[in-house]
Amino acid sequence: MSTAIVTGQPVPGSSLENDLRSLGFDVRVAADAAEAEALLAAVPADRRVALVDSRFVGHPHALRLGLTDPRFPLAAVPGAVTAQPAARQALTRAVARETSAGTGTAGEPAPLAPGGAPALAPDSLADHVVTALDAEGGAVHRPELGSLVATVPADPQARNEARQAVAAVDDEAVRLKSAVKARDGFFTTFFISPYSRYLARWCARRGLTPNQVTTASLLTALIAAGCAATGTRGGFVAAGVLLIASFVLDCTDGQLARYALKYSTLGAWLDATFDRAKEYAYYAGLALGAARGGDDVWALALGAMILQTCRHVVDFSFNEANHDATANTSPTAALSDKLDSVGWTVWLRRMIVLPIGERWAMIAVLTAVTTPRITFYVLLVGCAFAATYTTAGRVLRSVTRRARRTDRAAQALADLTDSGPLAEAVGRVAGRGLPGLAVPAVALLGGAAVVACSALTGFGGVVPVAGALVYVLTSALAVARPLKGALDWLVPPFFRAAEYGTVLALAGKAGVNGALPAAFGLVAAVAYHHYDTVYRIRGDAGAPPAWLVRAVGGQEGRTLLVTVLAAVLTASQFKAALTVLAVAVALLVLVESIRFWVSAHKGGAPAVHDEGEPA
Numbered sequence: 001m002s003t004a005i006v007t008g009q010p011v012p013g014s015s016l017e018n019d020l021r022s023l024g025f026d027v028r029v030a031a032d033a034a035e036a037e038a039l040l041a042a043v044p045a046d047r048r049v050a051l052v053d054s055r056f057v058g059h060p061h062a063l064r065l066g067l068t069d070p071r072f073p074l075a076a077v078p079g080a081v082t083a084q085p086a087a088r089q090a091l092t093r094a095v096a097r098e099t100s101a102g103t104g105t106a107g108e109p110a111p112l113a114p115g116g117a118p119a120l121a122p123d124s125l126a127d128h129v130v131t132a133l134d135a136e137g138g139a140v141h142r143p144e145l146g147s148l149v150a151t152v153p154a155d156p157q158a159r160n161e162a163r164q165a166v167a168a169v170d171d172e173a174v175r176l177k178s179a180v181k182a183r184d185g186f187f188t189t190f191f192i193s194p195y196s197r198y199l200a201r202w203c204a205r206r207g208l209t210p211n212q213v214t215t216a217s218l219l220t221a222l223i224a225a226g227c228a229a230t231g232t233r234g235g236f237v238a239a240g241v242l243l244i245a246s247f248v249l250d251c252t253d254g255q256l257a258r259y260a261l262k263y264s265t266l267g268a269w270l271d272a273t274f275d276r277a278k279e280y281a282y283y284a285g286l287a288l289g290a291a292r293g294g295d296d297v298w299a300l301a302l303g304a305m306i307l308q309t310c311r312h313v314v315d316f317s318f319n320e321a322n323h324d325a326t327a328n329t330s331p332t333a334a335l336s337d338k339l340d341s342v343g344w345t346v347w348l349r350r351m352i353v354l355p356i357g358e359r360w361a362m363i364a365v366l367t368a369v370t371t372p373r374i375t376f377y378v379l380l381v382g383c384a385f386a387a388t389y390t391t392a393g394r395v396l397r398s399v400t401r402r403a404r405r406t407d408r409a410a411q412a413l414a415d416l417t418d419s420g421p422l423a424e425a426v427g428r429v430a431g432r433g434l435p436g437l438a439v440p441a442v443a444l445l446g447g448a449a450v451v452a453c454s455a456l457t458g459f460g461g462v463v464p465v466a467g468a469l470v471y472v473l474t475s476a477l478a479v480a481r482p483l484k485g486a487l488d489w490l491v492p493p494f495f496r497a498a499e500y501g502t503v504l505a506l507a508g509k510a511g512v513n514g515a516l517p518a519a520f521g522l523v524a525a526v527a528y529h530h531y532d533t534v535y536r537i538r539g540d541a542g543a544p545p546a547w548l549v550r551a552v553g554g555q556e557g558r559t560l561l562v563t564v565l566a567a568v569l570t571a572s573q574f575k576a577a578l579t580v581l582a583v584a585v586a587l588l589v590l591v592e593s594i595r596f597w598v599s600a601h602k603g604g605a606p607a608v609h610d611e612g613e614p615a
Contacts, residue, residue, distance in 0.1 A: 001024060001025070001026045001047070002024055002025045002026065002047055002048040002049065002050065002067075002068075003025060003026045003027075003028065003043045003047055003048070003049045003050070004020045004025035004026070004027050004028070004049075004050040004051075004052055004067070005028050005029075005030050005036050005039050005040060005043075005049065005050065005051050005052070006020070006027060006028070006029050006030070006052050006053075006054050007030050007031075007032070007033070007036050007051060007052070007053055007054060007124075007125045007126065008030075008031070008032075008053060008054035008055060008125075009031065009054060010029065010054055011054055011055055011159075014054070014055075014056075014057075016052065016054065016056055019060045019063055020050075020052065020063065020067075022060065023060070023063060023064055023067065023068055024068070025050065025067075029054075033095070033098055033099045033125050034099050036051060036095060036099075036125060037092075037095050037096060037099045040091070040092060040095055041092070045085060045088060046085050047085065048082060048083070048084050048085070049082065049083055049088065049091065050067045050080060050081065050082035050083075051080065051081050051082075051091075051095070051125060051126040051129060052067075052079065052080040052126060053079040053080065053124045053125065053126050053127070053152050055079070055124075055152050055153060055154070055159070056078075056079040056080060056150070056151075056152055057149065057151055057152070057153055057159060057162040057163060057166065058077070058078075058079070058148065058149045058150035058151060058162075058166065059148045059149055059150070059166055059169065059171040059174070060171060061148060061171050061172075061174060061175045062077055062145050062148040062149060062150040063077070063080060063150070064175075064261060065077070065143040065145065065148075065261070066080055066082065066142075066143055066150065067080060067082040068082075068261050069141070069143065069261050069263070070084070070261070070262075070263050070264065070607040071141075071263050071607045072084075072139075072141035073086045073087035073139070074087045074090065074091070074133060074138050074139060074140045074141060075140065075141040075142070075143065076126070076130045076140050076141070076142055077142070077143065077145065077150040078127065078150050078151050078152060079124055079126055079127065079150065079151065079152040080126050080150070081126045081127075081129050081130050081133070081140070087138070090133060090136060090138050091129065091133070093132075093136070094129045094132035094133050094136065094138075095125075095129055097132050098125060098128045098129055098132060101128075123154075124152050127152070146174065146178075147169045147174060148169065148171070148174055149162060149165045149166045149169065175259060176197050176198070176201060176259070177197075178258060178259075179197050179200055179201075179255040179256075179258045179259035180193045180197055180255060180258075181193075181254060181255075181258075184355075184357070185350050185351065185355040185356070185357040185358055186347045186350055186351050186357070186358065187351075187357035187358045187361050188251060188355075188356075188357035191357075191361075192247065192248055192251050192357065193251060193255070196248050196251045196252045196255060197255050197259070199248070199252045199255075200252045200255035200256040200259050201259060203252065203256050204256055204259050204260045208256070209256075209262060209267075210253045210254070210256045210257040210260075210262055210264075210267050210271075211253075211264070211266065211267050211270055213249055213252050213253040213256055214249075214250075214253040214267070214270050214271050214274055215270075215274075216249050217246050217247075217249035217250045217252075217253060217274065217278070218246075218274045218277065218278055220242055220245050220246040220249060221242070221243060221246035221277075221278035221279075221281065221282060222278070222281055223242055224238070224239045224240075224241075224242035224243045224245075224246060224282060224285070225239070225281045225282045225284065225285030225286075226285060227239040227242060227285070228282065228285035228286045228288070228289045228367060228372075229284075229285040229286075229288035229289045229292075230289060230292070231288070231289040231290065231291070231292030231293045232289075235289065236289065236367050236368055237367075237368045239282075239285065239286075239289075239364075239367050239368075240363075240364035240365060240366075240367040240368035241364070241368070243282060243360055243363065243364040243367070244360070244361065244364050246278060246360075247356070247357065247360045247361075250271075250274075250275065250278075250356075253267075253271060254271065263607040264601060264607050265539055265541075265597065265600050265601050265607060266597055266598065266600070266601035267607075268535070268538075268539065268607075269535050269539070269597045272531070272535050273528075273531065273532070273535065275356065276527070276528070276531055277528075279308070279356075279360070280305050280524055280527075282363070283301040283304055283305055283376075283520075284301060284517075284520060286301060286367065286372040286375060286376070287300075287301040287372065287517070287520075289372055290371070290372035290373060293371075295371070295372065295373055296516075297372050297373050297376055298516035298517055298520060299504065299508055299516055300373065300376035300377070300380065301376060301520060302504050302507075302516060302519060302520045302523060303376075303380060303504065304376055304379050304380055304383065305500075305520070305523060305524065305527070306496075306497070306500040306501065306504060306523065307380060307383045307384060307387065308383055309496060309500065309523075309527045309530070309531075310387070310493050310496050310497050310500075311383060311386065311387045311390070312531070312534075313416070313492050313493040313496045313530065313534075314387065314390065314391050314394070314489075314490075314493045315390070316416065316492075316534045317413060317416055317489040317490070317491075317492045317493060318394045318398075318489050320409055320412040320413060320416065320489070320537065321398075321405060321409050321412075321413060321483075321488065321489035322403065322405075322409070322489075323408070323409055323412070324406050324408060324409060352385070352386060352389060353386045353389060353390050354382050354383060354385075354386040359379075359382070359383075362378065362379070362382065363375060363379060366378055366379075394489075395487065395490075398486045398487055398489070399486055399487070401486075403486075405484045407482070409484070410482035410483050410484050410488075411482075412537050413483040413488060413489060413491065413492060414479060414482070414483060415533055415537060415542075415543035416492040416530075416533060416534065416537070417475075417478075417479050417483075417491055417492050417495055417555070418492075418495065418529070418530060418533065418549060418554060418555045419475065419476075419479050419549075419554050419555065419556065420549055420550060420552075420553050420554010420555065420556060420557040420558075421550050421553075421554060421557065422472050422476070422554060422556050422557050422560070423472065423475050423476040423479060423554060423556050424476075425476075426472060426473060426476030426477075427476040427477070427479060427480040430476060430477050430480045432480065432481060433477060433478075433479075433480030433481035434477055434478070434480070434481070436485055436486075437485065437486070437487060439477075439478050439481075439483065439485055439487075439488050439491060440478070440485070440487045440488060440490040440491055440494065442474045442477055442478050443474065443475065443478040443490070443491045443494040443495065444490070444494050445474060446470060446471040446473070446474025446475055446478070446498070447471060447474075447475075447494050447495065447497055447498025447501070448498075449467045449470050449471060449474075450464065450467040450468050450470065450471040450498055450502050450559060450563070451467075451497075451498060451501040451502055451505055452467070453466065453467030453468075454467065454501075454502045454505035454506050454509070454563065454566075455501075455505035455508075455509070457509075458509065459506070459509040459510050459511065459566060459571060459574075460566065460567060460570075460571075461567065462567050464502070464506065464563040464566060464567065465560070465563045465564055465567050467563070468502070468559050468560040468562075468563040468564075469560065471498060471556060471559060471560075472556045472557075472559075472560055475495060475498075475555070475556045476556070478491050479491070495555050495556075496530065496555075498555075498559065499526065499555045499558060499559045500523050500526075500527075502559050502562060502563065503519045503522055503523055503562055503578075504516075504519060504523070506519075506562060506563065506566045506574070507519030507574075507575075507578065509566075510566070510571040510574050510575060511571060512571045512572055512575055514575050514579075515571065515574065515575040515578065518575050518576075518578035518579045518582060519578055521578075521579065521582035521583075521586075522578050522581055522582035522585065524582075524586075525582050525583075525585040525586035525589065526552075526555075526558065526585055528586070528589055528590070528593075529544070529548075529552065529585065529589040529593075532544065532589060532593045536596070539600075541596075541600060544589075544592065544593075544596075545592070548588065548589065548592050551588055552585050552588055552589065558581075558585075561581075562578075562581075565577045565578075565581075
């Protein structure tokens with residue numbers, strides 16, 4: 001249990017202690033700074049601790065935002081400050097400094113900050129501690145309170161005014177509104193969030209966790225995929241309905257996390273990973289359902305998964321390349337900002353990129369009223385247009401801005417390339433690598449060569465192997481130097497398209513039943529590995545261990561291996577080899593991924609919650 005130390009004499013009629021207990025704090029009272037220091041020293045080192053001025057007046061949700069968010073080691077609102085175990089030493093030093101300085105707990109009125117908002121009370125121990133933490137360089141998080149009240153009134157009149165301000169704002173309404181992601185798609189904003197937020201509150205009041213809701217969303221989507229796999233019209237209708245239900249739960253888990261401030265490293269990973277698993281499992285269900293009706297759409301299902309994965313890699317790579325770039329401006333970005341000031345263009349631009357809400361709604365409706373083949377055709381056209389639109393805009397931004405990218409960004413891009421031992425060995429021979437725009441150009445040409453050799457020649461030839469050898473060379477040249485060029489963020493998506501496209505082309509050329517489903521399984525396993533790399537980087541956990549990348553061959557090693565298998569095996573044997581390879585890769589990456597994320601969660605890794613672009 002967390003501990004809250006209320007400093008100063010209790011105020012008659014104050015609900016502060018009850019509010020703190022409702023937030024899960026064990027409340028203790030200190031008359032002055034010296035007693036607060038003693039109580040702080042007695043709190044176990046593995047507990048969160050908070051200092052709160054007894055005169056505090058504000059909404060309970062303001063205290064919740066300031067004192068319970070697990071993402072920040074230090075956080076504060078006027079009149080209150082908290083520290084998680086990782087920041088306890090900094091808090092202890094600040095309190096000791098204020099104790100030696102003789103800080104009191106009552107006296108002068110609180111001044112007003114610019115704009116009329118209450119500033120830090122000069123006689124409040126909690127606020128003095130925040131000032132000391134700032135002076136020491138501590139990163140104190142101050143949540144945006146908006147219309148919520150959090151202040152330390154110094155006299156009865158100010159207290160009455162503060163209480164009136166509290167009564168004038170509906171704390172619960174603000175909390176519900178803040179549970180919804182600030183930036184979301186049109187479908188999610190207007191068709192899901194208006195009621196899913198209440199479902200999130202219902203879950204919170206019954207003690208359900210975001211991870212439980214995330215798991216329920218996954219199970220619902222898997223049942224939807226099973227319904228689609230029946231191949232009947234009733235099954236397709238049920239699948240569409242259940243897919244929407246799964247998406248409602250998918251929105252609810254994030255809203256529950258924001259409503260209850262239950263963020264975690266494990267939860268962020270589950271949410272992101274399950275989103276991909278749900279969508280790709282549904283593709284497989286549609287393909288199975290179509291096969292029951294005599295229509296083979298596995299190539300379309302695999303193509304849709306490849307296109308969607310490459311879209312995501314473009315997003316991830318571009319964001320990582322510009323995560324901390326300096327001088328990060330361009331005319332294209334300025335134009336985008338201007339368009340964002342026109343309301344209807346904002347929603348139009350969010351819709352045409354086909355985010356997860358619009359995409360799943362489209363898939364659900366098409367599943368219910370058309371056929372799997374039509375569903376995949378529309379999905380491929382829509383995703384191709386969205387990918388072209390977003391990638392073209394990012395290329396324009398990159399070539400028109402003069403940004404200096406950091407070593408951190410270059411390392412993130414290097415990790416996203418998933419280069420293995422072959423690329424490392426060839427890269428050492430190649431030396432310094434290629435200059436400027438030659439890097440993405442060579443990556444593109446090498447990938448196009450291996451895919452073309454695989455798609456345009458008959459199964460069982462050596463031409464794809466030659467193309468793969470060229471690809472190994474070009475991919476090694478592309479990563480031989482740090483990826484700090486204007487368009488170097490295109491290298492990882494080019495690599496994804498080359499590897500996945502080669503598997504699709506060779507499986508299609510095999511011409512035997514089961515080859516494309518086996519290829520679907522292999523690409524799904526490898527894509528999981530690539531997504532896991534992204535989520536580790538996003539969580540500041542670094543890339544997967546080098547031994548894992550080497551064990552699964554790296555992207556260039558797997559590409560070469562698949563072409564060699566196609567050259568030396570019969571079509572039936574190649575199908576079996578793809579299946580074995582898919583199982584081996586899946587076992588390796590899943591076991592290591594689960595081990596890592598569970599240990600990170602148990603080890604107290606900083607909580608993570610993603611508020612980025614809709615996926």
